[in-house]
Amino acid sequence: MSTPQPQSSSPQPSGPVSKDRAYRSPAGISGGVLVLALVLWLGIDALVAGDGSTRWKALAALVFLVPLVAAYTVRPAVFANDDRMRVRNPFRVIVLPWSRVESFRSAYTNEVFTEGGAKYQLWSVPVSLRGRKKAARQEDRRAVGGAGGAGGRRRGSVLGGMGQFGSRGDGVGSGAVEADGPVRAEADKVMDELRELWEARQAAEGSRGEVTVRWAYEVIVPVVVGAVALGVLLGVG
Numbered sequence: 001m002s003t004p005q006p007q008s009s010s011p012q013p014s015g016p017v018s019k020d021r022a023y024r025s026p027a028g029i030s031g032g033v034l035v036l037a038l039v040l041w042l043g044i045d046a047l048v049a050g051d052g053s054t055r056w057k058a059l060a061a062l063v064f065l066v067p068l069v070a071a072y073t074v075r076p077a078v079f080a081n082d083d084r085m086r087v088r089n090p091f092r093v094i095v096l097p098w099s100r101v102e103s104f105r106s107a108y109t110n111e112v113f114t115e116g117g118a119k120y121q122l123w124s125v126p127v128s129l130r131g132r133k134k135a136a137r138q139e140d141r142r143a144v145g146g147a148g149g150a151g152g153r154r155r156g157s158v159l160g161g162m163g164q165f166g167s168r169g170d171g172v173g174s175g176a177v178e179a180d181g182p183v184r185a186e187a188d189k190v191m192d193e194l195r196e197l198w199e200a201r202q203a204a205e206g207s208r209g210e211v212t213v214r215w216a217y218e219v220i221v222p223v224v225v226g227a228v229a230l231g232v233l234l235g236v237g
Contacts, residue, residue: 032072056233092214097210098201
């Protein structure tokens with residue numbers, strides 16, 4: 001009689017889980033931190049030095065402004081791995097498996113489209129027309145002569161690692177744009193990396209799934225409460 005073999009009760013992973021590459025706008029974050037510092041300084045000063053309704057108005061303004069400013073500056077980010085991309089916008093979080101992505105578009109804003117025709121803006125990858133013009137000028141200078149081209153390639157490699165946008169992780173990152181390739185604005189480089197990852201992984205088994213959208217109530221609720229409270233306090237004087 002054969003002896004039954006013991007079986008493990010814990011499921012075995014089907015494969016290694018890839019790390020997320022995070023794309024944020026350092027310029028947006030730094031600007032948001034400065035605005036938040038100013039709002040907090042003025043609000044706390046009004047709370048400490050003010051009297052009567054001034055303190056309540058200052059408190060309501062802080063509850064309204066702090067999450068609102070943070071939502072548009074510090075919060076936005078795009079996370080991408082081998083299976084999907086996660087778009088964290090000011091008031092929503094959208095998870096898009098690569099199999100559901102239809103295309104990307106870069107015009108005055110950077111956007112991703114799904115198979116069903118839905119469009120989502122990538123808030124953390126803002127388009128810089130100034131950056132595109134600067135990249136075009138660098139590309140023109142590089143095309144003129146060898147000396148300018150060498151300088152353009154060196155500048156491109158530095159920008160790829162320390163440009164306007166940050167990317168972390170393995171695989172497709174800031175180095176995905178070749179140093180000797182065409183000079184591109186940093187936001188366009190990010191979109192190129194996302195397109196390359198999507199094209200490579202859209203047919204993969206792990207990239208299947210449904211698009212999910214979650215409202216960021218942790219941001220919406222305090223903003224609405226603060227706005228209503230501030231409006232009532234201003235209305236009654």
